[in-house]
Amino acid sequence: MKIDLNKGISFQIEGELGKFHTLPVETLVKIAENLQDLLITIAKSDVDSKEPIHLENFKVELSGFRHGSAVPEFVFTPRIQTSIGNIAKQRKVVNQRFEKLMGLSNKSEYLKISDMYPDAMRRNEIVDKLYDFTNSFGNAPTAIVDIEKNKTIKPIYKIKRLKPEVKKLLITEIVELEGPVTEEFGVAKIKLTTNKKGTTKKKIEELYRKSDTTLSYSPDVIVFNDKAYVLNFPLRSSLEKDNDYYVIHNEMLDIIGTGETEDDAEKNFAEEFDFIYKRYNELNDDQLSDKLNRIKVFLNHLVKSVE
Numbered sequence: 001m002k003i004d005l006n007k008g009i010s011f012q013i014e015g016e017l018g019k020f021h022t023l024p025v026e027t028l029v030k031i032a033e034n035l036q037d038l039l040i041t042i043a044k045s046d047v048d049s050k051e052p053i054h055l056e057n058f059k060v061e062l063s064g065f066r067h068g069s070a071v072p073e074f075v076f077t078p079r080i081q082t083s084i085g086n087i088a089k090q091r092k093v094v095n096q097r098f099e100k101l102m103g104l105s106n107k108s109e110y111l112k113i114s115d116m117y118p119d120a121m122r123r124n125e126i127v128d129k130l131y132d133f134t135n136s137f138g139n140a141p142t143a144i145v146d147i148e149k150n151k152t153i154k155p156i157y158k159i160k161r162l163k164p165e166v167k168k169l170l171i172t173e174i175v176e177l178e179g180p181v182t183e184e185f186g187v188a189k190i191k192l193t194t195n196k197k198g199t200t201k202k203k204i205e206e207l208y209r210k211s212d213t214t215l216s217y218s219p220d221v222i223v224f225n226d227k228a229y230v231l232n233f234p235l236r237s238s239l240e241k242d243n244d245y246y247v248i249h250n251e252m253l254d255i256i257g258t259g260e261t262e263d264d265a266e267k268n269f270a271e272e273f274d275f276i277y278k279r280y281n282e283l284n285d286d287q288l289s290d291k292l293n294r295i296k297v298f299l300n301h302l303v304k305s306v307e
Helices: 025-046 087-106 110-116 120-134 164-170 262-282 290-302
Strands: 009-013 060-067 070-076 142-147 153-158 186-194 200-209 221-224 227-231 237-242 245-250 255-259 303-306
Touching: 025 060, 025 070, 025 087, 025 120, 087 110, 087 120, 087 153, 110 120, 110 164, 120 164, 120 262, 221 262, 227 262, 237 262, 245 262, 255 262, 262 290, 290 303
Parallel strands: none
Antiparallel strands: 009 070, 009 142, 060 070, 142 153, 186 200, 221 227, 227 303, 237 245, 245 255
C-alpha cells in the first residue's frame, strides 16, 4: 500500500486556498468531516457483515500540519473502542478500499466505481460521500503526498473533483417529474412486409401507450456470473426506457437494474438481486428493519434453489 491511515496521510493543498501555508478553520473542518464520513461509509459497505464492527474506530484525527502550501495530516483515531472484531484487519480493508478510490480519482476514472460496487445500495452511498470529499478542496490543486526524511514532498495521488454529471451517471435514482409530461413510452404492433428484392418495410398497426399497458420483465431464473437462482414463480417487474437508459424495477424487493441496453439492465438487476439475497441472509432478523425482514422472508420463499 502507498498510503496507511494508521500511520497518517497528508494532503498538499495548493493554489489560492493554500498560498499562505494556512487553512481557514471551516475548510479544515469540512475536509476532516468529509474524509471521516467517506471512511465510515466504506467500513459499513466493505467490512464483512458477519464480523462485529465499531464505527467509532474509523474516525480520523488531525495529527500534523506542515508548510509546502498547506499540508494537513490525518490519522485513524488512536482512541480505539473495544470490539470483539479484528480492528487491524477491518482498518486494512477500509484503507485498501480508500486507496483504490483515490487511484480512480488520480486518473479521473470514477465510472469504474460501478465495477467496485455493482449494487446500487452501496454504490449510491459511496458516491455521495466521495463527491463531498473530493469537492472539499474547491478548485485548489490537491494531492495525497508522502513526506520523505529530507522533508521533500512527493505526490502519490492527485485528488480530482468528482463532477456532478459523472455523479449522476453513477447514482441510481428515480426522479419524479413535475409539471405536464409531453412524452410517453409505448409499445407498437408492427407489420413487416418483405418484397422480392429482400427490402423490408415496417408499418405500425397499433400503438399501445404506457397508460394502456405495462411492459413486464418476469424471469423464473436469475443468472449472476456462474450462479443461477431458480425461482418458485416468475418475479414480475416493470421494464421502462428512461431517456437513454433501460430500467427494470421490482417494487416488492425495492431493487432497480439500469443499463444502456436491455441486456445491461438485466445484468445489473441480477447483480442487485444477488447482493440483497446474500446480504439479507447474512444478517440476523434483529439487524434488519421490519420492511427488510419482510423482503428477506419473501426472497427465501421466492428462491427454490441456487445452482
